Amino acid sequence: MSDPRRSAPHVARNAGPIANVLKTVLPARGLVLEVASGTGEHALHFAHAFPNLLWQPSDPEPAAQRSIDAWRAEAGLANLLPAVALDARAAEWPIAAVDAVLCINMIHISPWAATEGLLRGAARLLAPGAPLFLYGPFLQGGVETAPSNAAFDDSLRARDPEWGLRDLEAVAAAARGFGLDAVVAMPANNLSVVLRKL
Ligand SMILES: C[S@@+](CC[C@H](N)C(=O)[O-])C[C@H]1O[C@@H](n2cnc3c(N)ncnc32)[C@H](O)[C@@H]1O
Numbered sequence: 001m002s003d004p005r006r007s008a009p010h011v012a013r014n015a016g017p018i019a020n021v022l023k024t025v026l027p028a029r030g031l032v033l034e035v036a037s038g039t040g041e042h043a044l045h046f047a048h049a050f051p052n053l054l055w056q057p058s059d060p061e062p063a064a065q066r067s068i069d070a071w072r073a074e075a076g077l078a079n080l081l082p083a084v085a086l087d088a089r090a091a092e093w094p095i096a097a098v099d100a101v102l103c104i105n106m107i108h109i110s111p112w113a114a115t116e117g118l119l120r121g122a123a124r125l126l127a128p129g130a131p132l133f134l135y136g137p138f139l140q141g142g143v144e145t146a147p148s149n150a151a152f153d154d155s156l157r158a159r160d161p162e163w164g165l166r167d168l169e170a171v172a173a174a175a176r177g178f179g180l181d182a183v184v185a186m187p188a189n190n191l192s193v194v195l196r197k198l
Helices: 009-022 041-049 062-075 112-125 147-159 168-174
Strands: 030-035 053-057 100-104 131-136 178-186 190-197
Touching: 009 041, 009 100, 009 131, 009 178, 009 190, 030 041, 030 112, 041 053, 041 062, 041 100, 100 112, 112 131, 112 168, 112 178, 112 190, 131 178, 168 178, 168 190
Parallel strands: 030 053, 030 100, 100 131
Antiparallel strands: 131 190, 178 190
């Protein structure tokens, strides 16, 4: 049988810088839900980096769930839970309450309905003050779009007209029940965006 573990080269580059931001964002203890975990490598990295937090990875794709679970089995980390099937658009998520929600590199590689679902679902699960952490490339009013991000946007829209870089202002406006807490410039023209439940 082929190895179910998948690997995305960008994780080796961005997991460290993201973890440095998460240190200032996440609670000391509790349950963290990652939406759109993909390969599972971020969940693995963060479960190592934050041993006092319990990590719940998720993805709607069965192949992604298999990859996450294979990395998990190899690592044997007590604070990393098995993957759950979670489509952000679903009216109900398979988890009732969490202390933080993370979503890395999904918003631009999915239809806008996935972002709306993510914002609605996170609002259902989080208590006041708890963070929803987003990471990826965004468009920003008044900020010139980097040529690499403009080219990436073109290539995403060519693959699927419903995909593409989102306006940070549009995401913040759609995040009903959240306040925009922080926007942190990250390597390679990405942003970390911290929303907090009001
Ligand atoms: C570019 S990958 C990012 C994966 C991982 N977070 C990373 O940074 O390597 C996009 C992920 O979004 C997931 N995805 C797409 N639509 C989704 C939805 N509606 N709800 C949840 N996840 C979704 C895909 O299955 C895929 O794993």
